[in-house]
Amino acid sequence: MKMITRHVGFISGPVNVGVIRWENEAVLVDTGLDDASAKKIIAAAREAGFSIVGILNTHAHADHYGGNARIRKVYKDLKFIYAPAIEETIIRHPILEPVYLFGANPIAQLKGKFLMGKASPAEPLPAPVIPFGDLNIQVVSLPGHSINQVGYACEGVFFCADAIFPEGIVEKYGLLYCFDVEAQRKTLNMMKNLTTYKMIVPCHARPRQNISLLVEENLSHIQEISEAVFALTGAPKTSEALTALLCAQRQIPMKSIWQYHLHHNTVKAYLAALLKAEAVSVFVEKETLVWVRK
Ligand SMILES: [Zn+2]
Structure with missing residues (x-):
């Protein structure tokens, strides 16, 4: 200790x-x-x-x-x-x-x-x-x-x-688990301006006095994934197809059933944020739920 x-x-x-x-x-x-x-x-x-x-x-x-x-x-x-x-x-x-x-x-x-x-x-x-x-x-x-x-x-x-996740985790996993992209962005922006604390202890990284660089890296990861998901919605696709394309394109490892679920749900979090921002729309076509750019 x-x-x-x-x-x-x-x-x-x-x-x-x-x-x-x-x-x-x-x-x-x-x-x-x-x-x-x-x-x-x-x-x-x-x-x-x-x-x-x-x-x-x-x-x-x-x-x-x-x-x-x-x-x-x-x-x-x-x-x-x-x-x-x-x-x-x-x-x-x-x-x-x-x-x-x-x-x-x-x-x-x-x-x-x-x-x-x-x-x-x-x-x-x-x-x-x-x-x-x-x-x-x-x-x-x-x-x-x-x-x-x-x-x-x-x-x-x-x-x-x-x-926040540390340096190296993004490279290792390629996609950080996220439940709510908009809330995560707000949380990170709040943390970017933190001056109240003398030491910050993330759960999966060493404690540090200054986290602004790490916060920036986490924010740019979110931005990159958001843009990558959006770029794939040129034609209507299911969230599952979008997850597969994103993982293939960015060499994001998906080797297990639980990893599939974490990645797929994370992509859905990005799609939900894009929908809220009115960048994409979602509808049922040929008995399939599909997402497409507006
Ligand atoms: Zn967690």
């Missing part, structure tokens, strides 16, 4: 887990993917000599809440598990993620631990500020990557969840 300020630090890993300490107690920001991630967090807590009394989840992707269940089992006097509205429902009912990706009773291939964490109790965040000891933890709205993602800030450290 690395402390950033007197009371705020993080445990680094595939998902950085925030730790906000007050005396010998701590609140976590996210809990990693599974029992193994939880065990690592518990070991770090024991070594540092604090007990875990609360969990603040940023959003309901399995790699952010999958450790909740194990932590709750070990820390019987855990006082709260909070998550943003809607996200908290998915944490209580993890089947909802494969349900929204598949759109019907999901197939087994979408029920692996990366898309469906262990269920955990969770309550909606009760207020925009969560008091803990003498500290105040601010809730910061960051929708776009998921329906109602939030970040948490305390003592000048901002845990910004999956609002």
Whole structure:
């Protein structure tokens, strides 16, 4: 565990887990993917000599809440598990993620631990500020990557969840998962002008003082994909055909059933944004839902 300020630090890993300490107690920001991630967090807590009394989840992707269940089992006097509205429902009912990706009773291939964490109790965040000891933890709205993602800030450290992805991730995956393109753009533009925090901790990147370059890269990725999707809509096509063309054109890897669903849903997020901007239209033709440039 690395402390950033007197009371705020993080445990680094595939998902950085925030730790906000007050005396010998701590609140976590996210809990990693599974029992193994939880065990690592518990070991770090024991070594540092604090007990875990609360969990603040940023959003309901399995790699952010999958450790909740194990932590709750070990820390019987855990006082709260909070998550943003809607996200908290998915944490209580993890089947909802494969349900929204598949759109019907999901197939087994979408029920692996990366898309469906262990269920955990969770309550909606009760207020925009969560008091803990003498500290105040601010809730910061960051929708776009998921329906109602939030970040948490305390003592000048901002845990910004999956609002931004690091250098290299775009090159590796070619397409960043997005639920709502317009909301994601707004979130990134808000983050571009952030001067309030002395340290920003993304979940999948190293903490840094200045994120403006990273925000710009994330924004230009969105712009590039939006333009690429639009360019493919010259003739009416299904969202599935557009996804296949986009992936082929940009060499975006799609090797598994779950990757197909993440990419296809992301392309639908772009199409929905283009529709709202009146750049494309959508209609049913020959029993097929097709999208075409206006
Ligand atoms: Zn996520």
